[in-house]
Amino acid sequence: MEPTDIKKAIECIIFVSDQPVSVDKLQQVFMELEKGDIRKYLKELIQDWGALGRGIILEEVAGGYQFRTDPAYSEYITNFNKRVKKFRLSRAALEVLAIIAYKQPVTRVEVESIRGVDSSGVINALLERRILEIKGRKEVIGKPFLYGTTGEFLEVFGLKNLSDLPTLKEIDEISKNLDTGISSIPEELS
Amino acid sequence: MNENPHEADAFSSHEPCLVKTQLFEGPLDLLLHLIKKNEVDIYDIPIAVITEQYIEYLEMMKELDLQVVGEYLVIAAELSLIKSRMLLPKPVVEEDELDPRAELVRRLIEYQRYRDAANELIGREILGRDVFKREFDMSVYVTEEEVELVPVDLWSLIETFRDFYRKRSNLWAEQIVFEVESLTIEDKIAEVLEKLKMKAVIKFEEFLEECASKFDLVVTFLALLELARMENILVVQEAHGSPILISYAGEPNIGTY
Numbered sequence: 001m002e003p004t005d006i007k008k009a010i011e012c013i014i015f016v017s018d019q020p021v022s023v024d025k026l027q028q029v030f031m032e033l034e035k036g037d038i039r040k041y042l043k044e045l046i047q048d049w050g051a052l053g054r055g056i057i058l059e060e061v062a063g064g065y066q067f068r069t070d071p072a073y074s075e076y077i078t079n080f081n082k083r084v085k086k087f088r089l090s091r092a093a094l095e096v097l098a099i100i101a102y103k104q105p106v107t108r109v110e111v112e113s114i115r116g117v118d119s120s121g122v123i124n125a126l127l128e129r130r131i132l133e134i135k136g137r138k139e140v141i142g143k144p145f146l147y148g149t150t151g152e153f154l155e156v157f158g159l160k161n162l163s164d165l166p167t168l169k170e171i172d173e174i175s176k177n178l179d180t181g182i183s184s185i186p187e188e189l190s
Numbered sequence: 191m192n193e194n195p196h197e198a199d200a201f202s203s204h205e206p207c208l209v210k211t212q213l214f215e216g217p218l219d220l221l222l223h224l225i226k227k228n229e230v231d232i233y234d235i236p237i238a239v240i241t242e243q244y245i246e247y248l249e250m251m252k253e254l255d256l257q258v259v260g261e262y263l264v265i266a267a268e269l270s271l272i273k274s275r276m277l278l279p280k281p282v283v284e285e286d287e288l289d290p291r292a293e294l295v296r297r298l299i300e301y302q303r304y305r306d307a308a309n310e311l312i313g314r315e316i317l318g319r320d321v322f323k324r325e326f327d328m329s330v331y332v333t334e335e336e337v338e339l340v341p342v343d344l345w346s347l348i349e350t351f352r353d354f355y356r357k358r359s360n361l362w363a364e365q366i367v368f369e370v371e372s373l374t375i376e377d378k379i380a381e382v383l384e385k386l387k388m389k390a391v392i393k394f395e396e397f398l399e400e401c402a403s404k405f406d407l408v409v410t411f412l413a414l415l416e417l418a419r420m421e422n423i424l425v426v427q428e429a430h431g432s433p434i435l436i437s438y439a440g441e442p443n444i445g446t447y
Contacts, residue, residue, distance in 0.1 A: 015324075018323075018324065057321075066323055068321045068323050069321050069322045071315045071320040071321050074319065074320045074321065074322070077322050087316050087317065087318035087319040089312070091215055092215055094308040094311065094312055095215060095304060095305060097311065098305070098308035098311055099304045101311070102307060114297075114300055115215070115216055115301065116217050116218040116264075116297070117215065117216035117217070117261050118261065127345055128349070130430070133343060134344055134345060155317055157311055157314050157316065157317075158314055158321065159314075166310045166311075168303055168304075168306075168307055169303060169307075
């Protein structure tokens with residue numbers, strides 16, 4: 001198989017997938033190839049699509065590769081397709097999600113001790129939405145559930161993996177800039 | 191301490207109409223707001239002023255919504271305690287005694303830290319808001335024979351059980367049955383395995399449907415969980431949301447039970 005054919009075949013697979021396609025999954029198809037080779041083709045594909053300057057972007061996300069639309073045109077997509085799944089997250093849900101994303105695996109009580117409010121309703125909603133999942137139980141009295149984020153979380157927030165999360169701010173940076181607080185969350189999402 | 195029911199519905203398209211939840215996410219949120227509003231140093235909070243304003247807000251909230259005030263009262267009490275500690279003359283012996291505000295400040299900063307992180311998350315290019323992926327029905331491409339089964343996560347299992355339990359509870363609520371409950375999980379395990387030997391794959395709901403009482407239902411569920419834990423059964427489904435299937439995986443290992 002010619003390299004250009006392999007590249008095109010990889011492109012096709014990503015095109016017909018509803019989930020990010022991982023290098024492992026691709027290797028199951030192209031068994032004669034090393035993972036490094038597949039990564040090289042993927043890198044080239046990303047560059048090719050970028051160089052084309054189209055409305056579609058090939059992106060590395062949630063441990064795989066996915067075709068996504070250019071964020072510049074989101075408005076037209078929502079206008080065209082009213083049925084499109086709108087993303088909504090309350091401020092409470094977002095707070096809970098941030099705490100769990102960075103501290104996982106973490107118990108509900110640990111989340112609540114940081115927020116100062118009961119968070120069970122929000123956690124359950126995020127579980128049902130499959131943005132969070134139960135990772136196990138903590139070996140303490142009562143064996144509470146430990147929560148963590150899912151692949152869907154990475155997909156929604158466009159993260160390659162968990163280490164792709166933006167680093168938490170340093171403590172002194174926070175105390176100096178308290179006013180960067182809550183106001184910056186867009187109206188529609190709060 | 192229960193949360194506002196509106197809050198639980200984090201993804202609903204209807205925004206909660208209560209003024210209170212729109213304003214503050216909790217006592218720490220309110221405190222940070224007051225510190226910001228008064229433009230004071232977080233490491234040197236004028237406790238008397240802040241406490242007074244905090245309690246004023248609580249009074250206001252009380253008139254709007256009584257329910258959530260409980261969580262706010264905990265911090266109000268803490269503030270009052272700090273205030274009184276600061277009024278007390280310091281014992282001479284302990285020179286470098288901790289600032290009574292230190293613990294509260296630590297909590298506020300930690301909370302703010304995750305709030306900043308939340309802001310950063312929501313500022314990203316969000317799937318379904320800023321970027322979109324292709325959405326299509328994959329089942330079109332999958333034929334009966336090549337269905338790939340995925341393991342069921344515990345949450346789906348519990349969810350299915352919960353829904354079923356609710357449905358049945360209503361049904362059973364009208365009939366009162368007196369019986370001596372003698373069914374054990376071990377009995378149920380044997381029964382389940384017997385059934386699976388007759389028929390290779392049985393729907394999870396099918397097991398639940400055969401139950402005659404709430405007790406039976408719970409025992410059946412526990413038996414299935416136990417069997418799954420011991421890896422005697424496989425709990426799979428074709429895709430998320432499709433029926434959960436149970437199949438036989440191996441001999442029970444009663445020794446570890």
